[in-house]
Amino acid sequence: MRHDHLITSKQLSRADIETVLDRAAEIDADPSAVADRHANTLLGLLFFEPSTRTKMSFETAMKRLGGDVVDMGSVESSSVKKGETLADTVRVIEGYTDALVLRHPKQGAATMASEFVDVPLLNAGDGAGHHPTQTMLDLYTIRENAGLDDLTIGIMGDLKYGRTVHSLAHALTNFETQQHFISPESLQLPREVVYDLHQQQGGAGIKEHESLEAVLPSLDVLYVTRIQRERFPDENEYQKVAGEYQIDAETLEAASDDLTVMHPLPRVDEIAPEIDDTDYAAYFEQAHNGVPVRMALLDLLLSDDRGIRGETDE
Amino acid sequence: MSSDHDHHDGDDDHELRVSKIRDGTVIDHVRGGQALNVLAILGIDGTDGEEVSVGMNVPSNRFARKDIVKVEGRELSQDEVDVLSLIAPDATINIVRDYDVVEKHRVERPDVVEGVLSCPNAGCITTGDEPVTSRFTVLEDGVRCSYCERIVREEIASLIDT
Numbered sequence: 078m079r080h081d082h083l084i085t086s087k088q089l090s091r092a093d094i095e096t097v098l099d100r101a102a103e104i105d106a107d108p109s110a111v112a113d114r115h116a117n118t119l120l121g122l123l124f125f126e127p128s129t130r131t132k133m134s135f136e137t138a139m140k141r142l143g144g145d146v147v148d149m150g151s152v153e154s155s156s157v158k159k160g161e162t163l164a165d166t167v168r169v170i171e172g173y174t175d176a177l178v179l180r181h182p183k184q185g186a187a188t189m190a191s192e193f194v195d196v197p198l199l200n201a202g203d204g205a206g207h208h209p210t211q212t213m214l215d216l217y218t219i220r221e222n223a224g225l226d227d228l229t230i231g232i233m234g235d236l237k238y239g240r241t242v243h244s245l246a247h248a249l250t251n252f253e254t255q256q257h258f259i260s261p262e263s264l265q266l267p268r269e270v271v272y273d274l275h276q277q278q279g280g281a282g283i284k285e286h287e288s289l290e291a292v293l294p295s296l297d298v299l300y301v302t303r304i305q306r307e308r309f310p311d312e313n314e315y316q317k318v319a320g321e322y323q324i325d326a327e328t329l330e331a332a333s334d335d336l337t338v339m340h341p342l343p344r345v346d347e348i349a350p351e352i353d354d355t356d357y358a359a360y361f362e363q364a365h366n367g368v369p370v371r372m373a374l375l376d377l378l379l380s381d382d383r384g385i386r387g388e389t390d391e
Numbered sequence: 392m393s394s395d396h397d398h399h400d401g402d403d404d405h406e407l408r409v410s411k412i413r414d415g416t417v418i419d420h421v422r423g424g425q426a427l428n429v430l431a432i433l434g435i436d437g438t439d440g441e442e443v444s445v446g447m448n449v450p451s452n453r454f455a456r457k458d459i460v461k462v463e464g465r466e467l468s469q470d471e472v473d474v475l476s477l478i479a480p481d482a483t484i485n486i487v488r489d490y491d492v493v494e495k496h497r498v499e500r501p502d503v504v505e506g507v508l509s510c511p512n513a514g515c516i517t518t519g520d521e522p523v524t525s526r527f528t529v530l531e532d533g534v535r536c537s538y539c540e541r542i543v544r545e546e547i548a549s550l551i552d553t
Contacts (some may be wrong), residue, residue, distance in 0.1 A: 162519075162520055163516070164523070182517040183514055183515060183518075184512065184516065184539035184541075185515050185516040185517065185536070185537075186516045186539070188516075189521060189523050190537055192523075203516075206540070268542065269535075269541060272542060273540075385396045389414075
């Protein structure tokens with residue numbers, strides 16, 4: 078199996094994931110060893126939506142590999158404002174660069190864009206769809222803190238629109254994990270995602286809940302996402318559920334001492350600041366892991382034997 | 392070869408409610424109430440003067456009720472039959488020439504349909520101005536957009552890109 082684009086975590090096997098995470102660990106241990114590995118390589122950053130961590134970590138990753146980036150800039154200052162299609166934009170920037178990173182508000186944007194380019198294209202988020210590079214740093218963080226097999230993970234918050242959740246859930250089906258999805262009914266996982274999880278895992282390791290209380294004591298990892306107030310048509314409906322999906326010290330009294338709390342950030346009030354300095358908190362470590370993981374991904378996709386290669390690739 | 396109405400599971404009396412055709416296609420065993428969607432798939436709205444006979448909700452041996460569509464002067468292409476299968480999976484296609492049925496076959500569901508359905512997801516990249524042809528994989532009980540991955544199980548006919 079070989080991939081020249083990274084569009085969705087569904088395309089990755091366990092071997093693919095382990096290849097990336099192992100490479101990330103090597104780079105994390107000795108970043109200087111790869112400092113010039115991709116000198117003269119240029120990465121194109123096409124962010125049609127705002128981003129802080131993802132964009133800056135890609136930029137940092139490319140520069141730490143000896144390369145550089147060109148940035149489309151804001152949509153307002155680009156030809157997109159003149160009505161240029163995404164298909165044209167990626168075909169133009171492909172001519173300038175060795176690889177592309179795309180974030181776009183439309184689902185399926187990365188899939189479509191990848192059909193128009195030959196250079197590697199990495200999906201950095203397509204609407205409510207997928208965010209596979211976030212998933213790789215999530216998996217790296219989970220492996221460092223709790224391991225990836227015999228894992229019980231709770232994923233809580235906006236599961237409907239949360240692309241990080243969709244990608245993570247798919248990727249975890251490669252491992253021996255029990256996944257508990259906790260959300261208000263209105264923000265449950267899309268049926269498409271549930272369909273895929275059942276296809277991939279036979280549904281054995283997947284359960285949906287509206288309350289964290291019952292499952293919290295059994296969790297090794299609690300992955301929290303922001304409940305997006307703007308998604309609720311009625312503020313009262315938001316207020317009814319918002320408080321139930323916030324984590325503070327009192328909440329975690331029922332948790333295992335070994336619980337790892339994660340969040341893709343940005344957070345608003347889902348995790349109380351009092352958690353930040355406890356052993357539970359892994360969300361800043363998670364964000365920091367974005368650089369070595371994206372360095373590993375870029376290295377694997379830009380090397381002479383281009384592609385993320387799994388053990389079946391012979 | 393015998394005339395087209397001899398081939399329809401003993402529903403002959405009901406077949407006669409709509410006129411026989413000389414050359415063209417008889418689409419039989421369409422689920423009751425789907426005939427107008429069949430016409431939509433075929434792009435037939437009457438404005439081009441097509442000669443079409445439709446029987447709706449006629450009694451059937453195979454189903455309690457079925458629809459029949461007879462299109463004069465037109466033999467369906469495989470692409471059209473493929474798409475037809477999405478809303479009329481049990482349909483029988485009869486090609487008629489000079490009042491005789493010269494071909495008769497069941498529809499088969501394709502693996503993929505391209506350029507035929509529009510994705511209902513307003514957040515899908517295919518709903519904008521991109522130069523992309525819609526593509527849906529055909530599931531056992533619906534269709535799935537190959538781009539945004541939305542699954543549609545009901546009202547597939549409403550997605551037909553006419």
